[in-house]
Amino acid sequence: MGFSTLLDILGSTIAGGMLLMILFRLNDAAVQNSYNYTADLIVQQNLVEVITLLEYDFKKIGYCKDWTKIADPSKAIIFADSTNIRFLTDVDNDGNVDTMRYYVGPTSQLSGTPNPRDRMLFRVVNSATPASANLGITQFNLRYFNALQQQMSFPITNFSQIQTIQLNIMVESSYSYANDYSKVFWRQIRLSAKNLRNR
Numbered sequence: 001m002g003f004s005t006l007l008d009i010l011g012s013t014i015a016g017g018m019l020l021m022i023l024f025r026l027n028d029a030a031v032q033n034s035y036n037y038t039a040d041l042i043v044q045q046n047l048v049e050v051i052t053l054l055e056y057d058f059k060k061i062g063y064c065k066d067w068t069k070i071a072d073p074s075k076a077i078i079f080a081d082s083t084n085i086r087f088l089t090d091v092d093n094d095g096n097v098d099t100m101r102y103y104v105g106p107t108s109q110l111s112g113t114p115n116p117r118d119r120m121l122f123r124v125v126n127s128a129t130p131a132s133a134n135l136g137i138t139q140f141n142l143r144y145f146n147a148l149q150q151q152m153s154f155p156i157t158n159f160s161q162i163q164t165i166q167l168n169i170m171v172e173s174s175y176s177y178a179n180d181y182s183k184v185f186w187r188q189i190r191l192s193a194k195n196l197r198n199r
Contacts, residue, residue, distance in 0.1 A: 036182060039173040040184075044184055047135075050135055051186060057089070057123075058167070059191070060089045061077060062076030065093050066096075075088075076089070077160075081155065083104050084101070084103040085165075086100070098126055101123070101124040104140045114175055115174050115176070117138040117172060119137050119138065120134055120137075136174055137169060139169060141169075142165060143168075144166075146162070164191060165192070168187050169186050170184070171183065
């Protein structure tokens, strides 16, 4: 076995190692792209699910099939802050007034997921057990505006002045790839229930 044979083996080993490293990098990039596309799809589906429910419920603030039971829609919102809202509505369109509440829990409730920022979104009808969903919500922020479109400052003491609501929601994936979470942000600039305008 000559010196040139050893050089050939050494050169082949180096070339083979480089090709193997390239294959590992390509595989890692393919796995990351696949994960990111899947995580983006899940995050967007979760956001659509949350927004559909919130818009449906918020647009019914102050609504009742028997309109005489909520004769003054300005009193339909009974509590409002930046992460918590409680209002009167007719959930199942049966003519009875229900109280609905939306709020988010602390991040400690979802300590079982790798994302340190995700929270549970709670929906409570009357005094029933809160219905909750882990949809990766990391931001649930409400802002309120009066009839002149001026933002109301917290704490709000006169809920009857609320005319429109701005809703900001961020949803992130519960799991990350290389510590990178997929995220999507949505803002409803002026969500207004028709009944809030009936004053």
